[in-house]
Amino acid sequence: MLSELKTPRITKDSPETPGRGMLIVVSSPSGGGKGTLIDRVLKTVPGVGLSISYTTRAPRGIEQNGREYFFVDRETFDAMIERGEFLEWADVYGHLYGTSAVHVSRQLESGQDIILEIDVQGAASIREKIADGVSIFILPPCFELLRERLVARNTDSPADLEKRLGGAAAEVGHYKHFQYVILNDDINRASQQLAAVIYAERARRERQEIWLRKALADFIDLP
Secondary structure, eight states: OEEOOOOSSSOTTOOOOTTOOOEEEEEOSTTSSHHHHHHHHHHHSTTEEEEOEEESSOOOTTOOBTTTEEEOOHHHHHHHHHTTOEEEEEEETTEEEEEEHHHHHHHHHTTOEEEEEOOHHHHHHHHHHOTTOEEEEEEOSOHHHHHHHHHHHTOSOHHHHHHHHHHHHHHHGGGGGSSEEEEOSSHHHHHHHHHHHHHHHHTOGGGSHHHHHHHHHHHHTOO
């Protein structure tokens, strides 16, 4: 189930703001390795931050509240929905996940580029609302490797593991809706490619229009 809530600060029709950061949506099936690639990018690419989502699921392993996620109960999450606090939220295998609209808006307006690590449902919602967002799908090289990764992390019950594996094919089919697809068969190459996409998007003309006008003004005034 996916629910979308309109927000006043970030919409598809909002004009670009000078100095506004770039929103980068990164999705993959569970076990696709997006978290590992994002961690590497955060350590190597300056000016990039991670939006921390809210979730009703319990922490896994060494996860900490406020680091990987904000862990809340269902009652708290439902209240946030009612107050319209989420840019997007989704029910993923029985657990709710949501992105804070205010948190993302503040970071973007400060000029920081923000990565959203979200599922394909959330990515679809963001594409509807934010015209200049960048969407990247992380594709595992094969189903068997995906299974091995999910089993190795040892964080899901057998029933949850089967749910995730069962939904993987449908999630992978969403790759065609993303602007970029990165094959995660080698962590070094894939993380470098993710960083390269961010740098390339930063160099797009339309993202630099305000600064280009200032630079080009000197040339226009030349005799």
